[in-house]
Amino acid sequence: MSVVLSANERHRLKKMAYGHKTPHQARQRATIVLLAARGHSNTRIAAQTRMHVDTVRTWRGRFAAGGLPALADRRRSGRPPSFTPLQVTEVKAMACQLPAETGTPLSRWSCPELAREAVARRIAPTLSASTVRRWLKDDAIKPWQYQSWIFVRDPGFRSKAARIMDLYARHATGQPLGSDEYVISADEKTSIQARCRCHPTLAPGQARAMRVNHTYDRGGALAYLAAYDVHQAHTPNHAPASNRS
Known part of the structure; x- marks a missing residue:
């Protein structure tokens, strides 16, 4: 499959192939297309770039069919979210309440305690402490931290x-x-x-702690x-x- 480049395409591909800040995968794909434009076969390009010939064939074909935009990764649907926005909001709202207000015998919340309480309230069937920690980090909520203050009550x-x-x-x-x-x-x-x-x-010595x-x-x-x-x-x-x- 022959590859013919315009002047603009060649310039942009060279910037991708030799740019210091270009991601590694983008640099590889640009190199494949530039070598293909010189008339090199897929086998020769694979040997020069140390990539599998199927990889070379894929990106050569995608560029021939769609040009420069085809060198970008295709959008993937990904795994559907495990929790709804409502569940996330309910856990964050619970973290902003004092445990005593909910009848929980704690002085302050921790991520494991929040996860257990969310499951007990049937907010979610299962929930890990790391997930709760990630949710709270998004809004900089840290219920395990506290500051003390005192009111002056001495009349003198x-x-x-x-x-x-x-x-x-x-x-x-x-x-x-x-x-x-x-x-x-x-x-x-x-x-x-x-x-x-x-x-x-x-005292500590060689390969021996104090x-x-x-x-x-x-x-x-x-x-x-x-x-x-x-x-x-x-x-x-x-x-x-x-x-x-």
Whole structure:
């Protein structure tokens, strides 16, 4: 089957065959047509491109019958959707509700729990957590994440906060602080367990991970105290305190 190209077709096929951003399949098909236009046989083209002769015959014939548009993939119907838009919407609406509002004993939804609840409500006969995750991702719905907030209920909050804010502004009782006066904010980090391993940790070596013995003796707890100079931005004093048991 002879292939004759116009100047425009030859130019577009060369761009497809040698373009760096051209998909691999499109580059192969353009190469087949260009070689066919030079009068090469299907067997010779297959040997040059390392493709099966049936593949060469198919794309050569499709171009001869339909030109450049025939080199594109034909539309496929694909597998019909397993779920209706209504089912997807119902699951998304459920994810936007608090579990307690539906009588579910959960603090917040997860994808597996949403899938199980959808099946229990007969929204769908079967539903996987990965499908639910894909649906929620489309609308950036993440019911497993939450943010906390607090309402101030102390009637004396204004006066208490005013004293703190004045100190941050280097004022106390209406007077500016002196150059030798400091504002220190102190706190502690608690619940640091003091442990003594029964065997020392072995360092990693060739083809061997670091080894840590799982048994230990409890030596009580440590509280790390630190004082922060809020105006100089450093901790002038810090010390560990022990509470051994």
